[in-house]
Amino acid sequence: xxxxxxxxxxxxxxxxxxxxxxxxxxxxxxxxxxxxxxxxxxxxxxxxxxxxxxxxxxxxxxx
Amino acid sequence: xxxxxxxxxxxxxxxxxxxxxxxxxxxxxxxxxxxxxxxxxxxxxxxxxxxxxxxxxxxxxxxxxxxxxxxxxxxxxxxxxxxxxxxxxxxxxxxxxxxxxxxxxxxxxxxxxxxxxxxxxxxxxxxxxxxxxxxxxxxxxxxxxxxxxxxxxxxxxxxxxxxxxxxxxxxxxxxxxxxxxxxxxxxxxxxxxxxxxxxxxxxxxxxxxxxxxxxxxxxxxxxxxxxxxxxxxxxxxxxxxxxxxxxxxxxxxxxx
Amino acid sequence: xxxxxxxxxxxxxxxxxxxxxxxxxxxxxxxxxxxxxxxxxxxxxxxxxxxxxxxxxxxxxxxxxxxxxxxxxxxxxxxxxxxxxxxxxxxxxxxxxxxxxxxxxxxxxxxxxxxxxxxxxxxxxxxxxxxxxxxxxxxxxxxxxxxxxxxxxxxxxxxxxxxxxxxxxxxxxxxxxxxxxxxxxxxxxxxxxxxxxxxxxxxxxxxxxxxxxxxxxxxxxxxxxxxxxxxxxxxxxxxxx
Numbered sequence: 001x002x003x004x005x006x007x008x009x010x011x012x013x014x015x016x017x018x019x020x021x022x023x024x025x026x027x028x029x030x031x032x033x034x035x036x037x038x039x040x041x042x043x044x045x046x047x048x049x050x051x052x053x054x055x056x057x058x059x060x061x062x063x
Numbered sequence: 064x065x066x067x068x069x070x071x072x073x074x075x076x077x078x079x080x081x082x083x084x085x086x087x088x089x090x091x092x093x094x095x096x097x098x099x100x101x102x103x104x105x106x107x108x109x110x111x112x113x114x115x116x117x118x119x120x121x122x123x124x125x126x127x128x129x130x131x132x133x134x135x136x137x138x139x140x141x142x143x144x145x146x147x148x149x150x151x152x153x154x155x156x157x158x159x160x161x162x163x164x165x166x167x168x169x170x171x172x173x174x175x176x177x178x179x180x181x182x183x184x185x186x187x188x189x190x191x192x193x194x195x196x197x198x199x200x201x202x203x204x205x206x207x208x209x210x211x212x213x214x215x216x217x218x219x220x221x222x223x224x225x226x227x228x229x230x231x232x233x234x235x236x237x238x239x240x241x242x243x244x245x246x247x248x249x250x251x252x253x254x255x256x257x258x259x260x261x262x263x264x265x266x267x268x269x270x271x272x273x274x275x276x277x278x279x280x281x282x283x284x285x286x287x288x289x290x291x292x293x294x295x296x297x298x299x300x301x302x303x304x305x306x307x308x309x310x311x312x313x314x315x316x317x318x319x
Numbered sequence: 320x321x322x323x324x325x326x327x328x329x330x331x332x333x334x335x336x337x338x339x340x341x342x343x344x345x346x347x348x349x350x351x352x353x354x355x356x357x358x359x360x361x362x363x364x365x366x367x368x369x370x371x372x373x374x375x376x377x378x379x380x381x382x383x384x385x386x387x388x389x390x391x392x393x394x395x396x397x398x399x400x401x402x403x404x405x406x407x408x409x410x411x412x413x414x415x416x417x418x419x420x421x422x423x424x425x426x427x428x429x430x431x432x433x434x435x436x437x438x439x440x441x442x443x444x445x446x447x448x449x450x451x452x453x454x455x456x457x458x459x460x461x462x463x464x465x466x467x468x469x470x471x472x473x474x475x476x477x478x479x480x481x482x483x484x485x486x487x488x489x490x491x492x493x494x495x496x497x498x499x500x501x502x503x504x505x506x507x508x509x510x511x512x513x514x515x516x517x518x519x520x521x522x523x524x525x526x527x528x529x530x531x532x533x534x535x536x537x538x539x540x541x542x543x544x545x546x547x548x549x550x551x552x553x554x555x556x557x558x559x560x
Binding site: 004008028046 | 096100104105109114115116118119121122123126161162168169172173176177179180278281282285286289292296301305306308
């Protein structure tokens with residue numbers, strides 16, 4: 001088991017690569033989900049208060 | 064045929080279809096990633112030359128592959144958007160860019176983490192693949208910078224599309240010129256591409272490439288859905304969908 | 320007011336077209352006339368080129384061997400950076416005073432306009448840089464036999480930059496702070512030109528055959544000459560809609 005984690009001395013590089021990759025994949029997913037929720041929320045606010053902000057004025061959600 | 068095309072291209076239809084496909088793509092991608100990564104880290108035999116460091120290939124190569132695939136998707140969507148004036152295609156192109164950029168970053172970072180133990184340096188200028196990936200990252204950033212500096216969405220769509228198409232011609236030119244250039248500077252050949260991989264090494268790699276692609280698909284669909292909602296915000300179906308999701312739980316959203 | 324001299328110079332865009340590319344020639348003439356009235360704008364990039372080239376010996380070493388080694392690269396990079404400077408104004412002036420919109424509405428070939436703009440840009444910004452590079456190359460102790468290769472390669476390379484730059488300029492017409500954006504878009508695309516261009520000069524300095532990189536450089540230039548006017552015209556139409 002110890003041998004497996006040691007990766008014949010390249011542990012930092014191998015685990016670093018896998019860790020970074022999965023961190024970026026998860027972050028990608030998180031950003032995509034959050035963007036969708038933020039979009040829904042923004043449109044909801046626009047619908048409930050149509051006088052306050054005409055639809056065309058609502059700016060695009062970033063991320 | 065034409066009718067089918069129109070129905071297929073209707074934003075509402077695409078929104079629903081992407082919503083149906085997304086969980087499947089995501090689920091398959093996660094299963095594939097677990098299997099491929101397990102195969103790569105545990106089952107694949109140790110490389111006699113690079114020892115365990117070669118295992119970085121199981122995240123590096125899929126990232127590099129996706130970095131290019133995402134650009135191709137962006138360019139093809141841009142052509143469709145420009146030629147057939149299809150707004151949905153532009154939405155696909157915008158959605159692909161940040162995902163592609165993140166995969167390009169990953170390809171560079173894992174390449175660097177691989178280069179340090181193998182070549183003794185984090186960065187090797189003479190390696191044509193690293194150079195091409197770096198320039199690809201610049202092209203993605205340029206595309207996003209151009210889009211974000213143009214306020215009008217319609218104009219940003221089409222200007223971005225022209226840039227993406229010019230860019231794809233350029234990426235090919237850059238790739239070959241950098242390869243030509245590095246051949247003059249005796250590029251390192253630590254990664255011997257010609258070596259035949261045994262099946263136990265190759266299978267996890269293929270699984271991961273497919274899983275990364277599926278994951279890209281799930282991400283693309285998710286971003287596309289947000290993009291479509293924002294673009295169609297004044298359409299009746301979007302208003303209804305938004306109101307439904309406001310009134311009840313998130314489940315109602317599926318009725319779209 | 321700097322805009323005055325510019326707006327007064329117009330061409331009759333409704334005149335019947337007698338020759339193919341006749342409108343290109345007429346527009347090129349107009350570009351030249353405007354450029355002559357604003358000589359300062361044309362001189363600034365040359366000045367920038369000279370200053371950048373002066374900084375490198377100070378930053379690295381005045382040693383002749385070192386200068387010979389870095390010379391071709393420094394000249395190429397500095398020339399390309401200098402050629403970026405006038406890109407922002409390429410369509411900017413015509414956009415601000417409405418000439419561009421008039422032109423698009425007149426129904427004349429936009430491609431002809433883009434060719435004229437690119438050629439005009441090269442004559443005003445590219446060619447002088449090539450000539451100045453001859454003087455700068457001597458301060459970097461470039462061997463005499465490398466001079467023809469440098470001038471030829473830099474001519475081809477600077478034209479490619481003007482062509483690609485006009486695409487970027489057309490895409491960013493009317494955009495705030497466009498100059499940084501143009502540089503971001505154009506510089507990565509100049510990689511093939513930098514590679515082939517510097518290689519040609521280095522080989523010539525060593526009295527080796529230069530045909531290979533020069534052919535490749537010409538091929539990229541031809542590609543740029545053929546494809547970029549179409550892309551620029553399309554970009555202009557998008558930007559003005």
